[in-house]
Amino acid sequence: MSSKPPPRGPFHRENSDISIPGTATFALGRLADAPLQYTMFARGLAVKGLASVGLRASNVLVTAVPGFGGLGPIPTLLTGMYAVAGIRQAYWAVFTANNYYSTSASLGIVFCNTAINIVNTLAAVHVLISTPNSNLGSFTDFIGWKQWAGLTIFAIGIAMETIAKK
Structure with missing residues (x-):
């Protein structure tokens, strides 16, 4: 019999009684986000969503080559960032967390992350459909300094977060 009090509330740090359903919900939900965002780009769902609220719709730069998996450079970059995160x-x-969080708390975190990524995807698509078509040759030609700066900040943030959570 454990001398620790049972966990109360959705989150507990340094708790040996990890919630397997909560952990599975969190992990699977976060892993499902990149395929969802890819689908929004590749199937034109983001463009259709923007068109449904009256914004001009064109899928040309979203799925234009050069990219990966049928996506243009910016959607490829964003989908990769969603996948890495x-x-x-x-x-x-x-593997490293020793927090207790309930299934409902995990669903809340997954929903929040997914909602933010959907807004980011829609914003990226809006910028792409508002940009004149550019006939640049390679992936790196299409990525501007702002995207490189964003990718650098993202990489630094991921590294800092990984080191801090070990």
């Missing part, structure tokens, strides 16, 4: 958070939840 989801994998890192799932790894943290499964």
Whole structure:
């Protein structure tokens, strides 16, 4: 019999009684986010969503080459960032975290992250459909300094978060 009091509330740090359903919900939910965002880009769901609220719709720069998996450079970059963030958070939840969080708390975190990423996807698509078509040759030609700066900040943030959570 454990001398520790049972966990109360959705979150507890340094708790040996990890919630397996909560951890699984968190990890699987975060891993599912990148495929969802990819689908929004590749199937034109983001463009259709913007068109449904009256914004001009064109899928040309979203799925234009050069990119990966039928996506243009910016959607490829964003989908990769979503995937890296989801994998890192799932790894943290499964292998390094010693927090207790309930299934409902995990669903809340997953919903919040997914909602923010959907807004980011829609914003990126809006910028792409508002940009004149550019006939640049390679992936790196299409990525401007702002995207490189964003990617650098993202990489630094992921590294800092990974080191801090070990």
